[in-house]
Amino acid sequence: MKQLLQSELIMSTPTEEQLAGWRVFLESAFALIDILDAELQTEREMTLRWYDVLVHLEEAEDGLRMNELAGRILASKSGLTRVVDRMEEEGLVRRERPPGDRRVVQVSITPEGLEALHASRVVHYRSIQQHFLQHLDQRDLTALTRALEKVRDHVRPLRPGRISG
Secondary structure, X not given: OHHHHHHHHHHHOOOHHHHHHHHHHHHHHHHHHXXXXXXXXXXXXXXXXXXXHHXXXXXXXXXXXXXXXXXXXXXXXXXXXXXXXXXXXXXXXXXXXXXXXXXXXXXXEOHHHHHHHHHHHHHHXXXXXXXXXXXXXXXXXXXXXXXXXXXXXXXXXXXXXXXXX
């Protein structure tokens, strides 16, 4: 039994190079999220989470059910109802109950939400360019995208409460 556990540990122990790659990825991802969020808040009084919600609502012509929205956003679905409450108070989204199913809550972007999203998009794209894209040449970007697509395709269906696609 002890031998089996030891061999499992050896098989599952990442190499130094693998751990270094993991740490660089994790540090970069968290730092980028923090930086993009801070810049959106400073320049547009928009959080990255709000921005993400608005992007998904913009893409959905007729809005999204709350559970669909929860499955698509990048951040945790925890607290999404409070996020949507605040966004509705700010006039960025509206919630409605469709006539056919009163149990469903449909969330849609408002004209004010679209305006805020478009203004924030300028900041967001500039931040992506400044903090990510300008540090990668086309070969780097192609290789990174190819590599991370493999990881994303594996982890996407494993995230609790997510809708694939």
